[in-house]
Amino acid sequence: MKRRTLLRASVVGAGALAVSGSLWESALAAPAQNATGPYGALQAADANGIRLPAGFTSQVVARSGQVVSGTSYTWHGAPDGGACFADGAGGWIYVSNAELGAPSGGASAIRFNSSGTATSAYRILSGTDRNCAGGATPWNTWLSCEEVPTGRVWETYPLSGSGGTAVVRPAMGRFNHEAAACDPVRRAIYLTEDMSDGCFYRFLPTTWGDLSSGTLQVLRASTATSGSFTWANVPDPDGSPTATRNQVSGAKRFNGGEGCHYASDTVWFTTKGDNRVWQVNLAAGTYELAYDDNLVNPGPAPLTGVDNITGSTFGDLYVAEDGGNMEICLITPDDKISVFLRISGQSSSEITGPAFTPAGDRLYFSSQRGTSGSSSGGITYCVTGPFRR
Template identity: 70%
Template structure:
């Protein structure tokens, strides 16, 4: 989404938070993450791509907006945003959304062989608007989300074989991201509004998103504790928008990234620079990070946006603004910058996703050095990631 400035108006609730889920080993009850040295050490000077990385890590450019992807005949889309990877035989696919309006949005895919060489690239979704983030499903489809009022979710085939399918049952609102919870049978959804809600969708049949029940999270005014869910009466959002249909639904200030693993769904809110943890096993909510609760020094993470997770349980949170960093939150509750992009202050970092083997991290600078949607750059970082 375009860069915005937000005033902090929310009253901070309890600072104690249970991270929840088996991912956060040894941190069942802990305060939100605090700054500490990262597991990979200090950032080194910017490399030839303008990226500051820890020692032992390297980067390369995969694609640039408006230019042909090397080794293919496909022109990469403008404003690359949310992304995910999918195993493809001995190789993999990286899918990336295009946050472009006027029916020029959609998504593209880049295919890699087992050595990481690009073998092809193609369009997999066209004719949509402001496809911001999304999420992958356990049945290997990509949920591409429209960040417009009463926007749709499109279920998309990363291989481009099957036509994308509009999924109105997941609600029509200003969609941001989605995360599939196969353990409990839900798709979690964030809403990019200053008074947005956090939703979950239960398909009538798991694996088929054509019908089901949309619900909104209901909770008190604090930042931690048990929550309940209530059905959204009219997922179509007309004439009453979905976020106003459930009495007592908790308000989230600018829902952004969303990622599920090991019983917990993490999601971010940009208006208050928070990373939330929803424990699906106990149906409770807590804070994994809040920049206003950093107790010493300067908060390392601001402008929170897309989020992903490595095999070690580390969370990688991209910044829209801030210092143009991807910050790493460890299971021990520490946070530090993992990388920084220099010379691109008019952009934002989008689409972080690990290759299926966990050895490569993909992400984009949505507007690159130009500050324009036509200047997007998609990167790959390789190195000794913790497993």
């Protein structure tokens, strides 16, 4: 039985399936392995320098320092984490962070009509510091996270039309924030920390939908790559004078937390320092490796520079590379990994902000530094095609 099949079986019905230790040991023994992708081999690079499977096409949506086509708005530099929101009128909005130092950091949004044409673009957050990744909430706000030692989470309002007024959420902790993922079942928001000895957190709002107050917790575990875990309260979310990751004895350390994605009682997150994708079964209270580049046999490992992550409605995971071969790799629900796309001629960049439209038929992402290798050379793309849904 495949690991994610086992995971799903364990949460079907009124109660969770009791899983013995020996069964979990066998289930946890096989992170994703090389396989032919569900869409077949990559074709030659298109006019945008992107290699895609047959049937898929790419287009450039925006370039840093240039006006977004169809709008009067100049796109920000160093585009990073992103998400898509339904706009309530048949179209959607793509949000993108700007990973620039203060006061140039922040986030922007592009609104598209039902045919995918940009109709407006605007700033939703300004004056902040190194907004790297973040996460969308079920109430249609974007959590923009600052990747600095005293970084904060800012709640922004992309559906407001003009960006609204962003609000800082200090109760979610001050640390080297990276990504966020919302869990409406447990009413929790999971948070990654981009440090070589970082932690994995969850924030429990006092009232779901209101992030002004709540409890910050850290994951505790005693084993290396799989096993059970618990949560413990972080005494001082402000992280001063003691950093949040050093306040709780037994907090599990992760090497460079990056992207984070929640679906179906599971949260996945990536760690760039060891090229891993972690999978947390929230119903069973267990965690394991969904991918490790050292455990791909036979090699070579397709995914290196593990970074941002998102998922399709089908259950496929799409993991972007920071460096590597400038690829987005796909991990299927039966734990097979393959390359979905590769960007040519941009080896000094990284792929950021992968996000599907609400319909699941378009994938947005950025090359943070484009062909120039500079934060002023970012390019944001859209890929359209027969995605599994």
